[in-house]
Amino acid sequence: MPELPEVETIRTSLSPAVVGRSIVDVDVRESRLRRPLSAQFPDSLIGRVVTAARRRAKYLLFDLNDGMTWITHFGMSGRLVYHSNTSVQPGTHDHVIVGLDGGGRLVFNDPRRFGLMTVEDEAASQLFRQLGPEPLDESCFTADHLAKLRAKTVRTVKDVLMDQRVVGGLGNIYVNELLFLAGIRPTRRLKRMTRDDCERVVSSARSVLADAIEHKGSSISDFLDGIGRRGAYQGRLRVYDRQGKPCSRCGAAIKSVVVGQRSSFYCPRCQR
DNA sequence: GTAAACCTGGCA
């Protein structure tokens, strides 16, 4: 589910309820996530104070006052929602429940269990070793960065942008959307891109992501932010899941094609 | 490189 804009929305919505609070209780109801939760996981959280809420690519990071970082990845179906009412009973797929001082709890719910939760030293963590730059960081994710890859790969531009080692935080929805804005088909080989194409991809990524963050992410079927609200960007999608519907710019029917095992959508007239 | 794997739920 959550790509960069959704994780950023979860971060900003949870931050006021969580930062400055201490963790008094951790209830692991299901430890079999993408990687099994370690037996020490509760002990590495209990007694710590959350000092900041940050995001890196699609990871949500809570800094703890002992220098460690509480890391969450949401996979396809993960949610982290704050409940001030502690009397509600845990529901299905509520895998981890973290109690905060003064009442209130954070509930990690993930039906498909592709998510991940761990407490690690961020600097030493393998999770971020190969992660590419933040797409909103103008000094790192540049047209140059993309242009330099052109000679090294036969992959399509969509494959490359989905690769978290190239740029961190883009997923299937927003790569489809930014390629529409850039006027480039998802099937285009990176090596067939001009320098100008690379510029347009980079600037389109920024404007699509910024717009999606402004609208609190996309709730296609089930995305909720940290306090249970839906996003609004799903109503602004130009191509994602719109096959057969008219292009908002030219009226041509949006096409669908599989690229790198993932459904891809484009306007055959606006994107070349 | 490409395909399959990990899971559950929703929909045709």
Add this chain to the structure above:
DNA sequence: TGCCAGGTTTAC
């Protein structure tokens, strides 16, 4: 009943 889904890793 079969196929698809905001992701990532692992195996041919």
